[in-house]
Amino acid sequence: MKILAIRLKNINxxxxxxxxxxxxxxxxxxxxxxxTGVTGSGKSTLLDVITLALYHKIPRIGAINKSEIExxxxxxxxxxxxxxxxxxxxxxxxxxxxxxxxxxxxKNNTLRNPEMEVAxxxxxxxxxATRTDVIAKNTExxxxx
Numbered sequence: 001m002k003i004l005a006i007r008l009k010n011i012n013x014x015x016x017x018x019x020x021x022x023x024x025x026x027x028x029x030x031x032x033x034x035x036t037g038v039t040g041s042g043k044s045t046l047l048d049v050i051t052l053a054l055y056h057k058i059p060r061i062g063a064i065n066k067s068e069i070e071x072x073x074x075x076x077x078x079x080x081x082x083x084x085x086x087x088x089x090x091x092x093x094x095x096x097x098x099x100x101x102x103x104x105x106x107k108n109n110t111l112r113n114p115e116m117e118v119a120x121x122x123x124x125x126x127x128x129a130t131r132t133d134v135i136a137k138n139t140e141x142x143x144x145x
Contacts, residue, residue, distance in 0.1 A: 001092040001142045010077040010084040012045040049086040081105045096121035
């Protein structure tokens with residue numbers, strides 16, 4: 001598996017939309033890079049976005065559900081009543097895939113349940129799995145759980 005891009009919106013300290021495209025410079029001009037920054041700058045959040053998008057969990061927290069977000073204030077940017085999402089585009093088995101986790105608010109600022117999907121970008125964005133089936137599908141494609 002090779003990660004091609006990370007996209008996120010309103011995840012922890014990252015307010016709004018953000019994209020890290022590993023197919024652009026400076027990433028394509030070197031084989032290795034480091035994630036650096038001061039405490040609280042979002043280094044761990046970038047890794048959280050990957051595991052959240054692929055497996056609906058964060059290793060240091062566990063599975064992320066609506067009550068975890070409401071009661072503990074995890075993952076979603078505080079006081080932003082908009083959609084939050086974590087998305088990873090990756091290459092595996094000679095195809096491009098996109099896996100996404102998202103959660104949004106109702107008009108009354110209450111959380112909906114998280115949603116997930118994995119699609120094959122190579123095959124015209126064909127949806128391969130939704131909800132909890134995404135975890136098994138990503139595990140099957142990537143070969144890691």
